Amino acid sequence: MEDLSGALNSISLGQKDSELVDSFGLYVVTWNVASAEPPDDVYSLLHLSSPKKPDIYVIGLQEVRAAPLKFVSDLVFDDSWSHLFLSTLAPLGYVKVTSIRMQGLLLLFFSKLDHVPFIRDIQTTYTRTGLYGYWGNKGGVSIRLSFYGHMLCFLNCHLTAHMNNASHRVDEFEHILDAQIFDANNTPRILDHKAVFWFGDLNFRIADHGMHFIRTCITSQRFNLLWPKDQLTMMKEKETVLQKFEEGPLDFQPTYKFDLNSDSYDTSGKKRKPAWCDRILWRVLSKSLQEGVVEDGCDKEEQKKTREEDFPLRVTQECYTGKMDYNISDHKPVVAIFCLELRKMYDTPLVHVCAEGDWSADLDALISYSPLQSFSSGAWDWIGLYEVGFKSISDYITYTWVKDDQVAFIDELFQVYVSKDDIPVRGGECVLCYYSSNLQCIVGISQPFKVQGSRAAIEEGCLPENIDGLNQAVAS
Structure with a gap:
């Protein structure tokens, strides 16, 4: 498995274009936990052995157990997954700033205490897509906020399953983008934010290739032979809404589908093909907004509100990998480490x-x-x-x-x-x-x-x- 120490240690202050910018470490986790109870610890998942800790943890889970009685109790008390992350990160100086849950979808945002007074304009929302929009087993939950004056949005999705639903998954994603409206003049929609991080069990599969070829590529670690038939990669070539989202190379083995409590891919009668269902992508708003170019349907008057000093914001992915040492689910968790380089809009609390x-x-x-x-x-x-x-x-x-x-x-x-x-x-x-x-x-x-x-x-x-x-x- 890829060593994350170098990525975390690389996050530091730097000079960009003769202007001092600050760098912040962002650690994103996505994991479909398949209704399982949490493991004994998440130290490896959060890479807590590293001497350099990220500034922010964003953790998106899917299929958190959502039986009626369990869900009601979780609304009153922290669910077992939230409790585990809270009890793990709090002693290290992290605070849960906000969270949102919609049935099995859970999104948690943790920050080092020093940054908390500079995290503002926090809003959360959700969109159901299951059972024609009436059931929350599928859909998206999001957290948006201002981090030192830069508007960020984090969207955790669980999209529809099965091989033949690739186009439907894109439709669901577009519906979530259209449905989620925030109470803000300059950033009412997800794509209006300076940076958007989109992750979750997106359920895209590997098309065309047979089981033998896929497993041979995995065993030989020739993952690149599978990339051209990854459905999300293929859909990005023709779907405009996906083209501005970036993703690191899939240089880790597919994270679905495993036998429970095992490192073996599906041995059941269905023998589902392995796939990179669990993904983390990001999108940074183009500087063209301040140059008068219409983007994403925004009118020019709205674009004029974007101030010159709002830039720069640079997002660099330092690491993208699966964590294969967790086996309580038929999915393996996926993590990504980002470096956010930005110029603070303010550095004094209110x-x-x-x-x-x-x-x-x-x-x-x-x-x-x-x-x-x-x-x-x-x-x-x-x-x-x-x-x-x-x-x-x-x-x-x-x-x-x-x-x-x-x-x-x-x-x-x-x-x-x-x-x-x-x-x-x-x-x-x-x-x-x-x-x-x-x-x-x-x-x-x-x-x-x-x-x-x-x-x-x-x-x-x-x-x-x-x-x-x-x-x-x-x-x-």
């Missing part, structure tokens, strides 16, 4: 937030915050108290309303109140996060600070004197 004085569960506390840039502060904005290493935006310990709990306002410096009853009695290392209800995202994060445990609880013998002591007590 809000500066900090904890005032000493914090403990015995005293009421104050939070100070001040806007660093103009933005629309909403009546439902709040500041959450989180433990260092929190897993997701919803993982707060407590929160205070910015407007309702305000106690002071001096020269753009605001203070809000937190009751001691809401501060955790056991203490620990914490941060404060300002959440904008209008932007639907965190727009400011404090420096970590210490919350002292309750003295009364310690004196009563209920708690050790610090969080480390508590952990030791629990362990013993």
